[in-house]
Structure formats: C-alpha cells, structure tokens
C-alpha cells in the first residue's frame with residue numbers, strides 16, 4: 391500500500407514587496423529624490439526626521455512633484471503651486487478632494503525601501 395500523494399500547496403498570490411531605492415545618505419535632509427520601481431515613478435522624501443513616498447505625478451498637469459520644495463510636511467508642485475501632504479497625499483493648497491497615491495517607506499540598515 392502506498393501513501394497518498396500530498397496535495398500541492400495553493401499558489402501564494404504575489405502581493406506588495408519592499409524594494410530598495412537607494413542609500414539614506416544620498417537624500418537631502420529636507421527634500422526628495424525620484425525612485426523608479428518598475429514602471430512607477432515614486433518621489434521619496436526625507437523631512438523632519440521622517441520618510442514619505444508619493445506617486446511622482448501632479449494630478450493637475452502631470453508635473454513631477456519631487457522637483458518641488460518641501461516645507462511643513464508638504465511638497466509644493468512647481469507647476470502651479472498646489473501643495474500635497476507628504477503623509478496622506480491629499481491636496482493642502484489647491485482644489486479639495488484631490489490626492490496622489492502614497493506608499494509605505496522604511497529605512498533598513500541605511501537602505502531606503504518602498505513597499506510597492
């Protein structure tokens with residue numbers, strides 16, 4: 391008598407994964423850098439001792455947000471001056487109800503990682 395063949399484990403769906411985007415020492419103390427993860431353009435910011443990641447495209451006219459200045463927890467779009475919360479991606483100065491996507495970000499042993 392032979393033992394039954396065990397069933398194959400169910401495939402695990404691929405979910406978000408942490409991706410290294412650079413060394414923390416490469417970031418300005420108060421500003422952002424562009425990271426490319428696959429086809430995504432992500433602005434990764436260091437500000438007031440914390441890290442943030444936003445989709446790098448202004449929903450108004452598509453300007454790269456990471457080129458703008460960072461101040462008081464917000465980044466300002468250099469296109470027309472709308473400002474976006476680094477925490478939520480929501481517009482702070484500009485039309486209400488508009489936002490850009492955010493991503494989890496962390497630093498592990500000096501390496502900045504974004505969960506995509």
Ligand code: FES
Nearest residue numbers: 448450467469470
């Ligand atoms: S393109 Fe960003 S505010 Fe106009």
